[in-house]
Amino acid sequence: VDEGQDKLEGPILKKQIYDNLSVEDFVQNLAQHGITDIKVEDSPSGCIVHLQADDALIQIEEGSTHIFSVAGNEPLRRKLRDILVTCLPKF
């Protein structure tokens, strides 16, 4: 197999993502993907989801979500990214 074939070529068209994230929906989706060690904490402008076993936290605010991967765990970040995107409306 030519390894080059697996690589993405050219720019990818990103979906336009809008609206706010339902925290409940997001947490439920995380659980469905095996991420259950979750603590949700209110913050002044939204909430913070702590993934205690994985050293990551997700800051959710109106109109924005910020995923912090403290340990630089790339497979986990990608997983969180994909779960997050499935929870938001897009076109």
Place this chain on the structure above:
Amino acid sequence: LVISEDKLKIEDPSKILNDLDLKEHEIRFTSTVTVPPVTMEILHSKLEKLLPDHSVMLSPDGSILIGSVLLKCSAEDEEDIKMLVSWSYQEEELGSTLFHTLKNDFDYLMQL
């Protein structure tokens, strides 16, 4: 691609959001990576060689900006530097590639 008054048009997605009174949801990532000691000036010049088609900017506060991708030193000692790499979902390819390069191909980057 939008159908408006029986015509097909290509529109900027952000304009459509505005027209439909929808608010964009911004997604950002920040990951930590540990690299061997290096000054931000050297890292800046190496990244300029790695990414000749991008504008690589060194800020007065020592952080490096490439589009929406931000590199910032968060802690350093004699043995290594902890660096924050932050990027937006719209620049996922650039951000994650840069993170991967710093994490796994740092020696290659320094040889440029």
